[in-house]
Amino acid sequence: MTGELSPIDKAKFVAARRAADFVEDGMRVGLGTGSTAAWLVRCLGEMVREDGLKFKGVPTSTRTADLAREVGIEVISLDEARWLDLTIDGADEFDGDLNLIKGGGGALLQEKIVATASDRMVVITDIGKQVETLGAFPxxxxxxxxxxxxxxxxxxxxxxxxxxxxxxxxxxxxxxxxxxxxxxxxxxxxxxxxxxxxxxxxxxxxxxxxxxxNGLFIDICDTVVIGYGDGRVEMRDINEGTIEHDRLDFVESENLFTDLSD
CATH class of the missing domain: 3.30.70.260 (ACT domain)
Incomplete structure (x- = not known):
């Protein structure tokens, strides 16, 4: 339940929930790996079940594939998809140019292959992952x-x-x-x-x-969605040079918040 979430988990959730709105019917979407990406998969699964969203997901790890199937997302391989409309994934660090360090979860190879096979990469994260210079995270x-x-x-x-x-x-x-x-x-x-x-x-x-x-993602990320523990969301687009702000209200959902193992 959202009332039991820590501020950092709330930040991850609102970033994931806002980024889920980028997914449209008929898309082929890369699904990232890690704790923030797990929130995304849960949010998208809820949209599939309750709103009738229809898309095909390409997971970046066996963990993500298992969770996606569990929540009702149609899973296909990258070879089947060939090219993706969008990839949404987390990051361990990001800088002002939206360069990233990824791979804390051990899926960096598949994550980079999927991200570079996409028209757009959206990173979901919390403000604590922002750094002036990459490298504090191994x-x-x-x-x-x-x-x-x-x-x-x-x-x-x-x-x-x-x-x-x-x-x-x-x-x-x-x-x-x-x-x-x-x-x-x-x-x-x-x-x-x-x-x-x-x-x-x-x-x-x-x-x-x-x-x-290696886990350096240079010139791959197009947009970063940053969540805050109070529900605020900031979206930075490196191509458009824009920064947008939003706020999401927490909505209780047993299906979304229970049994989340990642």
Whole structure:
């Protein structure tokens, strides 16, 4: 129930609810992964059941796919969709140019593929994710398991020549074993603290053998929807150069707010 939500969860919910209005009948929509994206999927499922919204969703992870089917959204693969009208996803950080760090949930590869196969990417987030310069959140880098320690050493060596404040890379764990992505890869989290040239870093990382993809999303996001704990919503469009404000009232809904595991 919304009355039991923390301010941060309220902020995530209002951002997700406002972004759900971008979805129209007949669209093919990329569905992101993470706690904020889970709110979006719940909101869209409610619109499917109660308002008759008809669209096809392309999930960016098995977790999102399972939740989407659970709430009644028709799920198809990216190969079936071929191209998307819209992708809505969360972010771990965003800056003033709407560049992002993503991958805290471990789905950065599918998230980037889906986002770049879309006419428009909308990011839903709370104001706490805004930063002046990317890098406070550890940068995820997906690597193949074979020789991952060598890849880690190469990454750390390469970071010496990059405009960053930290150079430590740690293997993401799931308990006592390495975290494994949906594609069967590992993730190195780079503790950089500050990234002076995110575009350069993204290009350099992806040229390294063993690296599959990195969590820097540069020039991909078109619109960010920022939620606040009091129901306010701010929408920034990087292409139009516009900033809009709105406010959403919380509406109690048992179907929407119960059994949300993400």
């Amino acid at each position: 940068l995820p880098v997906e690597v193949i398991p074979f020789g991952w320690q060598t890849t880690q050493a190469l990454v750390e060596e390469t970071l010496i020549s990059m405009d960053v404040l930290g150079r430590d890379a740690t293997l993401r764990m799931n308990g006592e074993t390495p975290f494994v992505t949906d594609e069967g890869n590992f993730i190195l989290d780079l503790h950089l603290h500050r990234i002076g040239n995110a575009r350069q870093l993204a290009l350099v990382l992806n040229q390294m053998p063993g690296v599959v993809e």
